Amino acid sequence: MKTSLKRELLDHGATVVGIADLRGFLGGEIAHLDRAVSIGVDRRLNEDTLSLLVKLEKRAVRFLKARGHRTLAIPPDSDRKKGTFISQLYSLFNHKMAATSAGLGWIGKNGLLINIEHGPRLSLGTVLTDAPLRPDLPMEHGLCGACILCREHCPSQAITGAEWSRALPFVELVKLSACRSHKATKRATDGKPNCGLCINICPYGRKETISDFGLRNEKPKAYLSLSSGGIAC
Ligand code: B12
Ligand code: SF4
Ligand code: SF4
Numbered sequence: 506m507k508t509s510l511k512r513e514l515l516d517h518g519a520t521v522v523g524i525a526d527l528r529g530f531l532g533g534e535i536a537h538l539d540r541a542v543s544i545g546v547d548r549r550l551n552e553d554t555l556s557l558l559v560k561l562e563k564r565a566v567r568f569l570k571a572r573g574h575r576t577l578a579i580p581p582d583s584d585r586k587k588g589t590f591i592s593q594l595y596s597l598f599n600h601k602m603a604a605t606s607a608g609l610g611w612i613g614k615n616g617l618l619i620n621i622e623h624g625p626r627l628s629l630g631t632v633l634t635d636a637p638l639r640p641d642l643p644m645e646h647g648l649c650g651a652c653i654l655c656r657e658h659c660p661s662q663a664i665t666g667a668e669w670s671r672a673l674p675f676v677e678l679v680k681l682s683a684c685r686s687h688k689a690t691k692r693a694t695d696g697k698p699n700c701g702l703c704i705n706i707c708p709y710g711r712k713e714t715i716s717d718f719g720l721r722n723e724k725p726k727a728y729l730s731l732s733s734g735g736i737a738c
Pocket of ligand 3: 653
């Protein structure tokens with residue numbers, strides 16, 4: 506069932522799909538839905554991306570329900586169905602937690618899910634289920650290595666430079682108030698609320714050279730060993 510579910514989602518626009526075992530990490534009314542189907546698409550988080558993620562979540566729901574399992578799709582954005590139980594789940598459930606637990610990547614120094622192939626460029630969705638899907642191996646540590654590019658270039662100095670690990674997941678990686686106020690300033694000045702420099706600059710999955718951004722070139726050690734075929738994860 507796991508392979509055919511993954512195939513179904515990959516054939517319809519998902520870039521990566523992983524299965525997480527979230528036993529012990531969910532509370533209350535959703536504790537019994539302890540498998541997560543974590544879905545990533547290699548696209549900026551805009552309206553088109555959100556509607557693709559919603560379609561993929563619906564597809565996973567249909568697939569699992571047809572086989573007699575319960576499901577709960579977590580919305581990928583905050584604006585849909587405001588005020589409903591489902592829309593509250595958007596902020597109550599963390600898509601990145603499902604993604605690291607499904608082995609799709611680690612949390613980088615920029616606070617984002619970093620996939621070894623696509624970097625921080627994945628937008629995420631999650632479907633919780635009680636289907637006994639065999640989980641993928643979770644990611645235990647980050648592979649940022651010595652790189653500090655996102656920290657050096659963040660316009661609001663929001664990135665602390667701390668490193669994530671599954672054993673100690675909640676260290677302060679990003680000063681959220683600094684990031685939020687930078688985004689608010691951008692909205693006020695150029696009408697664009699999103700910054701995303703910590704996505705663009707990350708060497709994992711980056712197609713451009715860093716000089717395309719007018720910045721100094723630098724790569725993390727882990728990235729260098731990946732390019733020479735050295736990293737297994
Ligand atoms: C609130 C929010 C924001 C807030 C606060 C960000 C934040 N880090 O909390 C603000 C407005 C600042 C923001 C900004 C951005 N956001 Co935002 N945001 C969210 C939202 C709604 C909730 C995040 C959340 O729960 N935070 C609570 C804190 C406690 O968790 P956290 O630090 O984010 O994550 C921790 C856990 O995941 C934990 N963890 C990881 N693995 C595991 C495993 C286990 C077992 C456990 C226990 C914990 C654990 O480690 C993380 C680091 O401490 C999510 C959508 C969602 N529902 O998941 C999108 C989301 C995180 N945002 C996203 C994006 C793209 C952005 C921006 C790039 C937008 C932009 N272009 O400007 C910036 C990036 C800023 C940054 N560097 O983090 C994407 C990230 C995709 C990715 N590849 O990681 C998400 C997932 C939306 C989506 N559907 O794709 N965001
Ligand atoms: S979105 Fe911009 S301000 Fe926020 S952490 Fe990333 S680079 Fe810094
Ligand atoms: S830019 Fe460097 S330090 Fe920042 S998340 Fe990417 S690899 Fe990690």
